[in-house]
Amino acid sequence: MSSPRAVALSGGVGGAKLALGLDRVLSPGELTVVANTGDDFEHLGLHISPDIDTLLYTLAARANLDTGWGRAGESWSFMSALAELGQPVWFRLGDKDLAAHVLRTHRLRQGSSLSQVTRELAGHYGLATAVLPMSDDVVRTRVRTDAGWLDFQNYFVEQQCSPAVHELCYVGADAANPAPGVTSALHARGLEVICICPSNPYLSIDPILAVAGIRCALEQAAAPIIAVSPIVGGRALKGPTARIMSELGHRNSVVSIALHYRDVIDGLVIDEVDRVYARSIEKLGIEVHVAQTIMKSLEDRCSLAAQVLEFAAQLRGPRKEQRSHVGVGTS
Amino acid sequence: MSSPRAVALSGGVGGAKLALGLDRVLSPGELTVVANTGDDFEHLGLHISPDIDTLLYTLAARANLDTGWGRAGESWSFMSALAELGQPVWFRLGDKDLAAHVLRTHRLRQGSSLSQVTRELAGHYGLATAVLPMSDDVVRTRVRTDAGWLDFQNYFVEQQCSPAVHELCYVGADAANPAPGVTSALHARGLEVICICPSNPYLSIDPILAVAGIRCALEQAAAPIIAVSPIVGGRALKGPTARIMSELGHRNSVVSIALHYRDVIDGLVIDEVDRVYARSIEKLGIEVHVAQTIMKSLEDRCSLAAQVLEFAAQLRGPRKEQRSHVGVGTS
Numbered sequence: 001m002s003s004p005r006a007v008a009l010s011g012g013v014g015g016a017k018l019a020l021g022l023d024r025v026l027s028p029g030e031l032t033v034v035a036n037t038g039d040d041f042e043h044l045g046l047h048i049s050p051d052i053d054t055l056l057y058t059l060a061a062r063a064n065l066d067t068g069w070g071r072a073g074e075s076w077s078f079m080s081a082l083a084e085l086g087q088p089v090w091f092r093l094g095d096k097d098l099a100a101h102v103l104r105t106h107r108l109r110q111g112s113s114l115s116q117v118t119r120e121l122a123g124h125y126g127l128a129t130a131v132l133p134m135s136d137d138v139v140r141t142r143v144r145t146d147a148g149w150l151d152f153q154n155y156f157v158e159q160q161c162s163p164a165v166h167e168l169c170y171v172g173a174d175a176a177n178p179a180p181g182v183t184s185a186l187h188a189r190g191l192e193v194i195c196i197c198p199s200n201p202y203l204s205i206d207p208i209l210a211v212a213g214i215r216c217a218l219e220q221a222a223a224p225i226i227a228v229s230p231i232v233g234g235r236a237l238k239g240p241t242a243r244i245m246s247e248l249g250h251r252n253s254v255v256s257i258a259l260h261y262r263d264v265i266d267g268l269v270i271d272e273v274d275r276v277y278a279r280s281i282e283k284l285g286i287e288v289h290v291a292q293t294i295m296k297s298l299e300d301r302c303s304l305a306a307q308v309l310e311f312a313a314q315l316r317g318p319r320k321e322q323r324s325h326v327g328v329g330t331s
Numbered sequence: 332m333s334s335p336r337a338v339a340l341s342g343g344v345g346g347a348k349l350a351l352g353l354d355r356v357l358s359p360g361e362l363t364v365v366a367n368t369g370d371d372f373e374h375l376g377l378h379i380s381p382d383i384d385t386l387l388y389t390l391a392a393r394a395n396l397d398t399g400w401g402r403a404g405e406s407w408s409f410m411s412a413l414a415e416l417g418q419p420v421w422f423r424l425g426d427k428d429l430a431a432h433v434l435r436t437h438r439l440r441q442g443s444s445l446s447q448v449t450r451e452l453a454g455h456y457g458l459a460t461a462v463l464p465m466s467d468d469v470v471r472t473r474v475r476t477d478a479g480w481l482d483f484q485n486y487f488v489e490q491q492c493s494p495a496v497h498e499l500c501y502v503g504a505d506a507a508n509p510a511p512g513v514t515s516a517l518h519a520r521g522l523e524v525i526c527i528c529p530s531n532p533y534l535s536i537d538p539i540l541a542v543a544g545i546r547c548a549l550e551q552a553a554a555p556i557i558a559v560s561p562i563v564g565g566r567a568l569k570g571p572t573a574r575i576m577s578e579l580g581h582r583n584s585v586v587s588i589a590l591h592y593r594d595v596i597d598g599l600v601i602d603e604v605d606r607v608y609a610r611s612i613e614k615l616g617i618e619v620h621v622a623q624t625i626m627k628s629l630e631d632r633c634s635l636a637a638q639v640l641e642f643a644a645q646l647r648g649p650r651k652e653q654r655s656h657v658g659v660g661t662s
Contacts, residue, residue, distance in 0.1 A: 045437030077406040081430035085455045095426040099412035102433075106376030124416045 003188045004130070005030040006309065007223075008195045011204020012036075012054035013068035014230055014238050015197030017295045019129075020058050021305030022195065024298070028128030032185040033059075034214070036199070037114065037133045038141035038170055038207030039152045043091050044082075046101040047108055051204065052118055052133060053100055060125035068238060071096045090158040115179045130181065134208045137176035141207050142169050156203070161240040165247045168202055173210035178217065186217040193312035194218065196227035198293065200241045201260050202248070209264065224266040224315035226308055229254045232271040232293055255280050262286060267315050269293060269308060287315055334519045335461070336361040337640065338554075339526045342535020343367075343385035344399035345561055345569050346528030348626045350460075351389050352636030353526065355629070359459030363516040364390075365545070367530070368445065368464045369472035369501055369538030370483045374422050375413075377432040378439055382535065383449055383464060384431055391456035399569060402427045421489040446510045461512065465539045468507035472538050473500050487534070492571040496578045499533055504541035509548065517548040524643035525549065527558035529624065531572045532591050533579070540595065555597040555646035557639055560585045563602040563624055586611050593617060598646050600624060600639060618646055 005026055008019045010033055019033050036051045050069065057063040057071055064070045074094035083089050093101065100121060107117040113136040122131050141152040145163035155161060186194060199205055209215055218225060234252045236242040242252045250256040254274045258281040261268070267287040270277065271294065278288040289311040295301045336357055339350045341364055350364050367382045381400065388394040388402055395401045405425035414420050424432065431452060438448040444467040453462050472483040476494035486492060517525060530536055540546055549556060565583045567573040573583045581587040585605045589612040592599070598618040601608065602625065609619040620642040626632045 044433050045440055046433065071412075075406055075408040075426065077426035078409070078429050078433075081402075081427035082434070085430055085434055085452065087430070087434060095406065095408035095429075096412035098409050098426075098429065099416055099418070102375050102377065102409075103413070103416055103418060109376055121416065 003190055004032040004185050005190065005192045006032070006195060006312075007185050007188075007191060007193075008033045008197050009134075009199075009205060009208050010035055010051070010055060010197040011039075011199030012051040013199075015051075015199035015204060016055050016058035016063070017301050018195070018197045018228060018304060018308070019055060020298070021295070021301030021303070022308070023059055023129045024302050025305045025309065029130075031129040032181070033129060033131045034134050034179075034182055034185070034208060035118075035131055036204045036207050037135060038139050038173075038210075039156065039203065040114075040138075041140070041151065041153050043093075043153070044087065045105065046093075046098075047105045048091075048093075048101055049104065049114065049118075049133070052114075052131060053097065055131050056100075056118075056121055056125060056127070059122075059127050059129055059131070062125070070094050091153060113179075115181070130185075132181050132185070133179045134182065134214060135176040135211050136179045137172060139170055139172040139176050139207055139211065141203060142171055144168070152203070156240075161243065165202075165244045168206065170207045170210040173207065174212060176211050176213075178211055178213040182214060183217045186214070186221050186223075191221070191223040192316070193309060194221055194223050194225045195308050195312075196225065196261065196265065198228040198230035198237070200230060200236075200239055200244070201257065202241070202244050203239075218264060224312045225264060226267040226269060226289075226312055226315070227257070227261050227265045228269040228293060228304065228308065229257045229271065229274070231257050231274075233273040237294060253277060258284050258286050267311055269304070269311060287311075289314075334521055335363040335516050336521060336523045337363070337526060338516050338519075338522060338524075339364045339528050340465075340530075340536060340539050341366055341382070341386060341528040342370075342530030343382040344530075346382075346530035346535060347386050347389040347394070348632050349526070349528045349559060349635060349639070350386060351629070352626070352632030352634070353639070354390055354460045355633050356636045356640065360461075362460045363512070364460060364462045365465050365510075365513055365516070365539060366449075366462055367535045367538050368466060369470050369504075369541075370487065370534065371445075371469075372471070372482065372484050374424075374484070375418065376436065377424075377429075378436045379422075379424075379432055380435065380445070380449075380464070383445075383462060384428065386462050387431075387449075387452055387456060387458070390453075390458050390460055390462070393456070401425050422484060444510075446512070461516075463512050463516070464510045465513065465545060466507040466542050467510045468503060470501055470503040470507050470538055470542065472534060473502055475499070483534070487571075492574065496533075496575045499537065501538045501541040504538065505543060507542050507544075509542055509544040513545060514548045517545070517552050517554075522552070522554040523647070524640060525552055525554050525556045526639050526643075527556065527592065527596065529559040529561040529568070531561060531567075531570055531575070532588065533572070533575050534570075549595060555643045556595060557598040557600060557620075557643055557646070558588070558592050558596045559600040559624060559635070559639065560588045560602065560605070562588050562605075564604040568625060584608060589615050589617050598642055600635070600642060618642075 144167035147163040474486040475498035478494040
């Protein structure tokens with residue numbers, strides 16, 4: 001792996017959009033993506049890594065752009081046969097998508113690590129960008145809700161995020177090691193930016209930050225750490241970010257995102273519609289860049305990625321020393 | 332399980348045709364099918380049981396009647412995605428078919444036996460006929476060929492039966508126990524016939540006969556044992572039976588089938604075109620019934636099944652005591 005110019009921390013859909021932009025504006029090999037694995041799970045004996053797959057499919061131009069997950073041109077014969085066998089169908093496994101799950105499960109059972117399998121998959125897709133799981137160890141996001149503690153996928157997919165969230169935990173994160181390559185990427189000479197993609201902070205980014213070794217590497221990283229707000233105009237572009245924010249007692253605003261990440265980031269990219277909050281965020285000691293952050297086209301993705309790199313270049317000079325790094329709360 | 336009137340020993344395609352006929356002419360619950368599992372294998376970490384699945388699909392009216400294996404209306408997205416991932420595609424796994432493999436593999440890993448999984452699958456298909464694996468223990472057919480010893484599926488599917496066969500062995504058969512229900516079915520009060528379906532004797536039936544407990548149960552069975560010849564007019568209707576027969580040094584004729592099964596069967600059903608061999612076969616101490624054995628339609632399957640039952644009724648009276656039962660050769 002060559003030394004990256006940018007490392008992106010990302011969950012699935014929203015984060016993958018910006019990761020794709022970075023992949024396109026950088027030269028081959030200059031981007032490393034660290035993927036959330038807190039929502040990985042075993043289903044019907046298959047090891048499913050939703051965020052890794054969304055990232056791989058997105059970078060490999062195989063993603064379903066309508067659903068935001070799964071593959072383009074997917075078919076669903078497997079699911080219909082599975083229903084016939086009385087099996088649960090709340091988690092939709094596409095026929096093409098299954099190839100990755102079957103191969104991953106097979107390799108893990110043969111003794112490969114999740115990193116190794118991910119590298120193998122990425123290799124078959126011909127990706128130049130490295131996609132690394134945050135950890136090869138098992139970390140599982142659990143959600144305390146009105147309906148009690150739920151495993152992530154039961155909350156997120158089966159129950160469609162309907163029970164109100166009160167607390168989250170990332171089981172195994174304390175003991176998990178960063179996957180091979182993660183720490184060295186974060187400390188790579190010449191690294192220009194560590195970008196926290198506009199993924200759900202609670203469900204997609206916090207599990208990554210909860211891995212002690214990653215947290216520590218971020219604290220010591222020389223490159224500026226920039227988050228792109230997943231909240232625009234008080235709303236999430238996709239998924240339950242705003243809703244969970246409210247349920248956890250926070251205002252739905254980019255300021256809450258700034259507060260959430262204040263101990264980690266040097267800069268925050270906010271949308272033009274949120275320009276009014278720039279001062280409040282800067283008062284927290286976080287630099288702000290205002291941009292068009294809604295990524296509809298590939299051009300939007302590339303433009304935002306380019307601005308993240310540019311913003312980072314500005315921050316590398318007057319790099320703040322006062323980052324307190326005292327830990328990100330999960331509520 | 333109610334007490335069966337008929338037990339069929341069967342491999343895949345050819346045997347399943349007659350099993351379907353028996354299923355239709357008998358009342359629900361009156362048929363038990365014992366399936367070959369010698370060609371089961373692990374592929375990409377999935378436990379594949381080709382003959383069990385062909386039997387289940389056939390009895391459940393889900394079989395692909397054109398190919399003789401797999402499911403009707405199958406799609407192949409999984410295979411195309413698998414090829415993209417650089418994985419072997421010589422064994423074709425249909426998208427619908429995969430549901431059975433994934434569920435079976437999952438259940439076996441959870442600790443279920445192959446019998447239990449097969450019963451579960453059959454239950455979801457609403458089958459009244461019991462389909463039993465010959466054994467829950469691992470038995471694997473291997474083939475010594477011009478290209479050396481090959482695992483069954485490598486010989487049969489990957490190499491399309493092209494290397495000449497010199498010897499077969501059924502690894503694990505000596506130590507394997509009959510699956511629950513097999514022995515009791517063979518000894519059931521009121522059992523009218525044990526039918527060896529017109530499957531490949533070497534690849535599909537001999538593995539079943541190689542399970543010591545099944546062999547022993549057949550020797551002690553009160554019901555007449557009737558085979559239906561898979562060779563008609565010196566040729567196999569399907570698959571490599573005739574070819575292997577030649578390679579093993581036998582004449583391609585129903586007489587060779589009679590010689591092969593002589594220590595096991597009381598009667599042999601041969602095709603009208605082979606009527607001329609009836610006397611030679613009877614001289615071996617085997618009763619002969621001549622029938623139209625080529626099963627093109629469902630009507631053909633039912634007609635042949637009805638004749639097997641009728642033939643058995645004739646044999647139950649003057650049941651031969653001189654069956655020698657000294658072991659079936661595999662060559």
